[in-house]
Amino acid sequence: MTSLQLSAKEEMVEKFLDTAARGDLSQVSTLLSHAPSLINETGYSGWTALMLAARNGHHHVVEKLLSLGCDKFTVNSSSQTAYDIAKFWGHRHIANLLSRSADGCRRILPAADLSPQENYFGRETLDRLSRKRTDKVWLETKQSDSDTIYILFSNLSPMVSTSQEDNSEEQGDIKLCRFRYEDVRDLLQKASTVMIFLGMEKMKNPSSSTSSQTVESISEPPVWFAINTDEDAAALLKRCRGKNCLFPRSPNRDLLKLNEEEAGIVAQARSVLAWHNRYSFCPTCGSSTHLEEGGYKRSCLNSECRSLKGVHNTCYPRVDPVVIMLVIHPDENQCLLGRKKVFPAGMFSCLAGFVEPGETMEEAVRREVEEESGVKVGPVQYVSCQPWPMPSNLMIGCLAVAISTDIKVDENEIEEARWFPRQQVIDSLFRGARSAFIFPPRQTIAHQLIRHWICMNSNL
Missing domain, CATH: 1.25.40.20 (Ankyrin repeat-containing domain)
Incomplete structure (x- = not known):
């Protein structure tokens, strides 16, 4: 029956x-x-x-x-x-x-035509001039140009100057130390030095030039290069004419003290230099490789390697996509935040995870949220993204609507996860350390996603 x-x-x-x-x-x-x-x-x-x-x-x-x-x-x-x-x-x-x-979800999620949002590390100060990367003569000429600017990395940490008299990066803002060709000429001759072309400074107010000026009379803006070396850090610091120069020891924290313009330059430079640091040998056959196209390609030195036939993604700098999402409760007035053991005491942030091969952004959001918190997610909406050069991630920021609310934390991934009421989140944003929990730094896309949700349908 x-x-x-x-x-x-x-x-x-x-x-x-x-x-x-x-x-x-x-x-x-x-x-x-x-x-x-x-x-x-x-x-x-x-x-x-x-x-x-x-x-x-x-x-x-x-x-x-x-x-x-x-x-x-x-x-x-x-x-x-x-x-x-x-x-x-x-x-x-x-x-x-x-x-x-x-x-429906539009009541919870904002309209799809969101205004563009600029995130820290995302400002493009330089014109990358990718078309010039294969022009060896032009690149060599620019390398020795008196106006060309070099920034110097030691073990992927950029040399910066700080306003602190004790050479400490613990407080205050930091600025990139800028060098000319003569300052780094000897480093460029060493086989262990990696140099990459970053681009040319974007012209400010190009339309302001008068019609009487000829093209020849307008000088080109400076070109930027970045170099990474394994030379002794203390010796490298002596090259800087300024005071209070150092190499930051904690990039995840210290690089957040750069201004927006220099942060964007560092994001580009550090990501590409980190790729060179990890891919000095061919991933296809294991042979040595050499640098080409201004630092944006590595070619295998083995003439028989199949990576030399056709286009292969092993030859170009890689970017690892990561979804980072603020999950909204079905009641619209709570959001899901979690914390890892490595977080500072009291800090909660958005959940995040790497996108797997053959996986869409939306599927990655749903999988990662359920794996880490046990919460199931329905609609997903993209908000904005952020380059994150630690070493070369692209953080894809999303809002997502939960279709279940019970939390079961995967302790291998995170330490704790909770639903936070909107008012408590607002209090934390404006009261800081005196509040129930601590926000991630304003330079992170997690902070911006939370703030974005707070400001939805509000006058903040």
Whole structure:
């Protein structure tokens, strides 16, 4: 009897899903009037009637299902919501319906056309002039130009000057030490030195030049290079004419003290130099490699290596994508934050994790949140990204809406996770150390994501 009932139920579910996929509104309504529980039933790969209707562009069926209270946050085995499916297949009118419905994610997530947000490490002060990277004559000429600027790294730490008299980077802002060709000429002759071309300073107010000026009379802005060497750090510091020069010992903390312009330069330089530091041998055959294209390519010295035939990503600097997400409670007034053991006492931040091969940004967000906290996530929305040169990550900032609220922490990943009420988060932002928890530094995208959520639908 049970098996017969189960078969009858399965047959009813299959019929309902097929009806929704075909867009038969009348039949969908009839079936739901007799069996309302069908509305959120799933079929193959976890697809619901709402997903099938969204996939096939049946706006009227989607509208009906939403009016009857179907769960629009359900995800299939590919971690897609009905909204994701409609958007992927180009049914914009259905995606808009799913995002603006009374109980929909647009009420929780902001509009997709967000104004651009600049994050720390993201400012482009230099024109990278990638077209010049293969021009060896031009690069060699610029290397010895009297206006060219060099920044010096020792073991991937840039030489900086600080306002502190005791040469301590513990307090105060720091500035990059800038060198000319004659200051570093001897270092450039050493095989262990790695030099990369960073770009040319962007012209300020280029339109301000008068029409009487000829192209020849306008001098080019300075070109920048970065060099990394394993020479003795103390000896390198003696090259600097300024006072209070040092190499920061804790990049994750100390590089956050640079101004926005220099932070962007360091992000570019440190990421590429770190790649050279890790890839001096060919990942394909193990032979030695040499630097090309101004430091943006390494070629294998083994003429038989297959990396020399065609384009291979092992030859170019790599960037590791990381999703970092602020998870919003279904009630809209709480957010999920976690802390790692290495965090300063009292600090909580957004959850984060690496994107795996063959994985979308949205899927990575859902997987990482569930792995670290046990919370399931539905809709995901991109907000902004941030280069993070520790050593070469791209932090992809997202907002995500939770579809479950119970927390079960994976202690291998994080130490603790909690739901924080909006008011408590606001208090922490403005009261700092006197509050219930500490915000991540303002230079981090985690801080900006939390602040972005606080400011949604508010006057802050």
